[in-house]
Amino acid sequence: MSTSQNQQIQILKAASSKINEVDFDNVTFGSVFTDHLFECDYIQGAWQTPTIKPYAPFLLDPSARVFHYGQAVFEGMKAYKDTNDSIWLFRPDENYKRFNKSAVRMAMPEVPETIFMEGLNELLKLDQAWIKKGLGNSLYIRPFMIATGSGVMASPSDNYKFMILLSPAKAYYSGEVKVLIAEHYSRAANGGIGAAKAAGNYAAQFYPTSLANQAGFQQVIWTDDATHTMLEEAGTMNVFFRINDTLFTAPTSERILDGITRKSLIEIAQKEGIAVSVRPVLVSELVAAAKDGSLKEIFGAGTAAVVNPIAGFSYQEVYYELPKTENSYASLLKEKLTNIQNKLAEDSFGWTVKV
Incomplete structure (x- = not known):
């Protein structure tokens, strides 16, 4: 695992990629994730240093407020790769605005645009090999935030975790509905x-x-x-x-x-x-x-x-x-x-x- 610093985002690269283990032609929507994820913690009123690191489980206190009072919001968006290997997002500003609108409604802190957008861009660049070209191929993006503060008192959390996950996706077809x-x-x-x-x-x-x-x-x-x-x-x-x-x-x-x-x-x-x-x-x-x-x-x-x-x-x-x-x-x-x-x-x- 190597460490580098980019635009104040700490980047910890995975020692190896699992991309060769994935059957991109038969991937089930939302079931496979790329090599890295983005995270940034909000602790006692301040956003901490954002980090990109290898995708892995993380620990939470059993009394974390997300488990007891449901403070959790998310977004769904996609990235695409054109014939020239350039990466494109579709109306990401709308997702960003809606994410913070959801956060406010759930008494959660708004995520700064620099953290959301720059974190997403750097994560996409790092895992760009997971974005396949061609109509029907895309990379699903799941930004989300959960309450991580401990204690079962019925009040908003003081600590939160904002994360972005990436998942390769094929054209979604659910058959006759x-x-x-x-x-x-x-x-x-x-x-x-x-x-x-x-x-x-x-x-x-x-x-x-x-x-x-x-x-x-x-x-x-x-x-x-x-x-x-x-x-x-x-x-x-x-x-x-x-x-x-x-x-x-x-x-x-x-x-x-x-x-x-x-x-x-x-x-x-x-x-x-x-x-x-x-x-x-x-x-x-x-x-x-x-x-x-x-x-x-x-x-x-x-x-x-x-x-x-x-x-x-x-x-x-x-x-x-x-x-x-x-x-x-x-x-x-x-x-x-x-x-x-x-x-x-x-x-x-x-x-x-x-x-």
Whole structure:
């Protein structure tokens, strides 16, 4: 292991790489990690020296607040390599802003931009061999922060650990997705933490999603907590509905995550001349559109899958199959966005940032 100093980031290099042990053609999403990780501790009101070091487990006190009160936030983003071996990020400023918005909501310290961005850039440069070229290949990036202060008193921690992990990823395909519209469970509530990427949001989805799985569905479309009449998100993704030739999606709120893929697809759709309506979408509207044939598509949007088409939905024990649509908006928008991300098309929006 060698040690060097770069832009006040301490870099401890792994003695050897495990990259040759990885089957990049068959890697399971989020299961394999690169040789190094980035970490920086926040102790008693001050950020410490950031470090890049070999990927390895670390110790925490059993009374660390993250275990007892759930102070944990994260982000999801990707890096891409173009045909010239240059590395690109997609709208990293949006991930950075959302990360700190989540941190504030969870009473955690904001991470300085220099630590977040410079740490990420140096980590990507060090493990750049893990980023494979070609459409469908990427490096998934997981920045996260946890409360590490000890003690089981019910109050915010005084110490935190910010880390960045890297994981090689192939094109995400989950097969045909059938969804169940939630009639009882909710993803989030007004005044809650639905707009934050807090770890507990995702844990709370596992149980109702498992019930949907047992009933033969892959995901849940969440509805609002008060009336269960408004459609909000699909699983862990934002969701779009195509009725005739208009795309509908719910507005962001305290309950709905401000998805970066979501906002990008909206801008691309508008540029392509597709009508987009950002407003609350009622379950009754969706059912009526399915019955009269005007419902053409439903698809989720998020970092991992980019766009995930939905084959059909169930509501009140009635299943509605969607038509097989040629030249779907889902495929068009996914192609446009992934071409920008992979530098295969002009980025007229200025979204891509070179590392």
